[in-house]
Amino acid sequence: MTTRAFQKIYTKIDNITKATVTLRASGVGNDELATVGGKLAQVVKIMGENVTLQVFAGTEGIATDSEVVFHGEPPKLRVSDNLAGRFFNAYGEPLEGGEALDGEAREIGGPTVNPFRRRQPSELIATGIAGIDLNNTIVTGQKIPFFADPDQPYNAVMANVALRAKADKIILGGMGLTNDDFLYFKQVFENAGALDRIVSFVNTTENPPVERLLVPDMALTAAEYFAVDKGEKVLVLLTDMTLYADALAIVSNRMDQIPSKDSMPGSLYSDLAKIYEKAVQLPNGGSITIIAVTTLSGGDITHAIPDNTGYITEG
Template identity: 75%
Template sequence: MATKAFQKIYTKITQITKATCSLKATGVGYDELASVDGKLAQVVKIIGDEVTLQVFSGTEGIRTNAEVVFMGKAPSLKVGDQLAGRFFNAYGEPIDGGPQPEGREVEIGGPSVNPVRRKQPSELIATGIAGIDLNNTLVTGQKIPFFADPDQPFNQVMAMVALRAKSDKIILGGMGMTNDDYLFFKNTFSNAGALDRIVSFINTTEDPSVERILIPDMALCAA
């Protein structure tokens, strides 16, 4: 990562664990992004001038004199119409071979929506599965978590729910998915002609597991 002239470079790391490193720094904020020897990291704790960074890809190979540069901003996403039909990683970067979308840059993890001012979800999403439609009815506008045993066809159910929902956009956040899972959703939505309604944020089993904590905030930011 190229540094700007006004960015201060720190070169004294005081502690390194498997996923985090600590150093003394000033003028940084919570959730701020940083580069540690070229690896992306995020501020997770500040006590006085002692700053702890979570390194997304792990600290293996990082030395105590590694260069640390703070970026001055939290993780963000460029929101706009160009997100439609696209697949992104946990950082909001395209993984489908398409161009980087343009739009208004919005920091993820912002303040929650006031539930009193939020439009009450009321439009039914019919899945055709009696156990869901009768006992755990889904409605447009709500976050829908799926928990299932490994031998259950959860991918097929999720894709069916997304395709049946009568809404402008469907936001899919996948954490720890296999590449086969990712390709299943991409091909299913494409074959159904519904790709322009889908915005997906995917973390696969080949990606660092720590990155998965960004997926829910990316999905909510896009929504």
Template identity: 85%
Template structure:
């Protein structure tokens, strides 16, 4: 972004905070971009003639007589098929050494799709992970986050889901990615030979944190281009939304806004909803599915970020380390995909809902038996069997390293049922019992 001829240059900054600068200027619009001594900034507040700019790189070293030039437009992205296979930074500039993308210029962060133009989601996304496909089936057009502790392999799981999902385009919005994670995604996409389906907008920990505020809007505007104009099914991966919200709080606190719970801005809900509500299923086949990551601090789901996220998204997938089998599993008790009911038993085998419920009920019995064991009580024969079942269920179905199709998941569950339980203990509708029960 270079300065053009006949642009007004302001040279009198009247106030500087750590992330913002204010100056007197006229004819300026909200969200307009500006350059301050070569650094990108964005208009965040206008009161009369006083314009407040949020400086992405921070204001360190900016003098009061810095040259300020307004670009006359909000952040834009140029959309075309050439986006495929490219890596960009938060401003949409290529970081892969390739040329700039030519195409139609679109403002980022527009409104989400009108509900009357939407279709009820009904196409399931098979991930091969039974904790998702069997217990919490996700569908195209859904918005769902992973809730995970920062030390859990959520990026690995998400990359796995992305590679297995049959999406036309996969758009990665990386916010505060470590360089390792960035290279991990890059190598996964390259090794899978899927680069032509991938578009990445990446803000790493080396970039200024405020820049990451642009990443989701960039990713979703690109997604809208492919979903609306090209009628493609687009999968958007956003990692990590907690770091995005942290950047929001930095900006709002620096702007003297009164912080809300957990020092988050009062607009946190709207800020997050503006992003997640872009998930959509169009009647003509195009769709945007959003899979995000919300990292938790110490598993605390009452924190403002996961709490607000939970009200917006259609469920959550909860990662937990199962110490019994030493693997990370998708916790069936705390995970939920609200849209699974639209596909299970309809797009999948008829016994799916009952098998899913029964397995989780028996797993709950196993959890209870475990407490009993830990409290030093004698276990009954039934307790012993549920414990063994729980362990095997966790290993063969809940673990994230599982990769089988849904029918195999159901057969695996049936095998476990008949291995450890009697028919009366399983108590599934007799029609399915007769058909699938593996015992005598």
């Protein structure tokens, strides 16, 4: 270990798996970001001085003497009204090559709103889609699962909901989108002239799967800014939560955690709940409503992912 400009640089890694590295380090916080051999990583486990980091792009090319530098803070998103109309990656960096964001840097993945401060959801979000408005009415502050077969055009339906919904802001969190789906969302939003009320965080199939774990928290941090600070009605669209859960499984399996049902981590319920429970109707009139796609493998509604999702969302 050496120290450079008051920053500790560790050069001894004790264990390397396909997705994680473990080393001895002190003064490190949970969820803190780090750079491992030039690759971005995040602290996922601390046992005494043994620190385990998940490396977002995978550990290929990392050696036991690769440099590890801790950043001293967890992932953050710069929030401002300038978020609207932009496409970002899982780290909150502009995708379209535009200017970097100015604004207040806020930690992602914070706590949910105290139930005491919530109001009973009662306001309709009209979508103009009869099957939804008549049979499955969306109310502000709800968390709504959208179970779909992988072969169904669920992203087209989500884009349709985004354009028609009577909401102040639409936040799209895309996880494992194909490039075709990403371009589809982009073109549909641009052609409809709706970009001024849409914020998108996108992880495509070309990006490392583990990066998907950041997308919902990025999307919900943006949603909280508009709902809590600005008192706006925000609709969050998350697609696809099955690919998010698969990324959770990748990390937990690489950490040799004992898998639960369907090879999912034992923490799956909590991991999903901390996302869905961000749905809220606030006293100031602001609200966060979440519609999340969960694709079903072979139509199996009993799989751990839809099973847990149904419990959390009462879906």
